[in-house]
Amino acid sequence: MNSYKDKLRKITPYVPGEQSKDTDIVKINANENPYPPSPRAVEALKNFNTDALRFYPNANATLLKEALAKYYGVGVENVFVGNGSDDVLALAFQSFFCGREAIAYPDITYSFYPVWCELFHIPYKTYPLDEHFRVNVEDYREKNGGVVLPNPNAPTSLGEGEDFIRRLLDYNADSVVIIDEAYVDFGGYSSVALTKEYENLLVCGTFSKSRSLAGMRIGFAIGSAELIGVLEAVKNSYNSYTVDSLSIAMGIASVEDEAYFRTTVDKVIKTRTRVTNELRKRGFEVLDSQTNFIMATHDGYSMKELFEYLKAKKVFIRYFSLPRIEKYIRITIGTDDEMDRFLAEVKSFLEDKQ
Ligand SMILES: *Cc1c(COP(=O)(O)O)cnc(C)c1O
Numbered sequence: 001m002n003s004y005k006d007k008l009r010k011i012t013p014y015v016p017g018e019q020s021k022d023t024d025i026v027k028i029n030a031n032e033n034p035y036p037p038s039p040r041a042v043e044a045l046k047n048f049n050t051d052a053l054r055f056y057p058n059a060n061a062t063l064l065k066e067a068l069a070k071y072y073g074v075g076v077e078n079v080f081v082g083n084g085s086d087d088v089l090a091l092a093f094q095s096f097f098c099g100r101e102a103i104a105y106p107d108i109t110y111s112f113y114p115v116w117c118e119l120f121h122i123p124y125k126t127y128p129l130d131e132h133f134r135v136n137v138e139d140y141r142e143k144n145g146g147v148v149l150p151n152p153n154a155p156t157s158l159g160e161g162e163d164f165i166r167r168l169l170d171y172n173a174d175s176v177v178i179i180d181e182a183y184v185d186f187g188g189y190s191s192v193a194l195t196k197e198y199e200n201l202l203v204c205g206t207f208s209k210s211r212s213l214a215g216m217r218i219g220f221a222i223g224s225a226e227l228i229g230v231l232e233a234v235k236n237s238y239n240s241y242t243v244d245s246l247s248i249a250m251g252i253a254s255v256e257d258e259a260y261f262r263t264t265v266d267k268v269i270k271t272r273t274r275v276t277n278e279l280r281k282r283g284f285e286v287l288d289s290q291t292n293f294i295m296a297t298h299d300g301y302s303m304k305e306l307f308e309y310l311k312a313k314k315v316f317i318r319y320f321s322l323p324r325i326e327k328y329i330r331i332t333i334g335t336d337d338e339m340d341r342f343l344a345e346v347k348s349f350l351e352d353k354q
Pocket of ligand 1: 086087110182207208219
């Protein structure tokens with residue numbers, strides 16, 4: 001029997017972190033920033049000339065690209081912007097992973113990668129992280145159709161340094177290497193400077209985490225004019241206006257407010273150190289995070305139970321029921337008050353279980 005249903009796309013989508021309207025909830029499950037966006041970005045929103053919304057945005061988002069080029073010390077021709085870095089990454093997959101060979105990434109990583117591979121029919125292979133959840137760079141010597149790696153990695157929170165990235169690039173001169181730097185501002189090593197040396201390197205970034213603008217959907221990529229040119233061509237074959245006028249205005253204002261950016265990032269890092277120490281004092285193993293979240297576990301306790309216990313107490317964290325990481329929980333760093341509530345509930349969980 002023929003049916004139109006046979007012609008529909010069958011796909012398993014990415015599952016985003018839970019959202020909730022309940023204001024009483026401590027929401028530390030989606031790696032969002034606990035602080036508001038820069039007051040200058042808020043000002044840009046308030047002063048926005050709404051009459052101008054009848055015009056299409058600048059298809060090139062030139063002013064936002066210029067602000068980012070200045071910030072990162074690269075040329076405007078080295079910057080690409082998109083509707084969140086998920087949009088930029090999806091375009092990059094379509095632009096650079098067009099060979100027959102499988103692209104390579106770790107077994108434990110951002111769970112959107114396999115979804116895009118399936119959507120765009122890109123073959124892929126994964127290499128297991130070692131027992132300490134680190135990436136073994138030697139795995140990536142094997143021939144591949146491309147490489148994608150978050151640095152720092154998610155959900156492990158662990159980052160690699162310049163030596164590692166250089167080796168990865170030296171082994172992969174014949175592939176495009178995408179480094180997803182969604183969390184880099186919280187203490188990771190940034191490969192942006194290496195884009196001047198390696199034409200095949202694309203570095204992706206986002207305003208969603210360190211710049212508190214997840215709701216505006218602003219992402220970007222930095223790379224050689226060659227790679228950026230292909231990204232532009234693919235974007236313009238799909239949707240010329242991926243970044244709206246309001247995102248452009250608020251994005252520029254955010255980039256220009258370096259002082260506020262520094263202050264909020266430093267606050268998150270300080271709270272992360274405190275929470276890490278508190279959890280370790282209570283017997284948790286906590287990985288050394290370079291991100292705005294931490295991965296933790298505790299011998300003798302079920303992390304799934306802790307996750308559910310906290311949920312009942314209106315503290316939302318993330319638990320992945322996946323091989324190798326099912327013993328861990330992922331906790332986004334919130335404000336000090338939020339983390340105090342989290343720590344207090346963790347304490348009562350441990351006491352209840354004794
Ligand atoms: C959050 C995140 C993104 C996506 O960020 P958006 O700009 O909000 O789309 C991409 N990669 C990783 C690893 C992330 O954690």
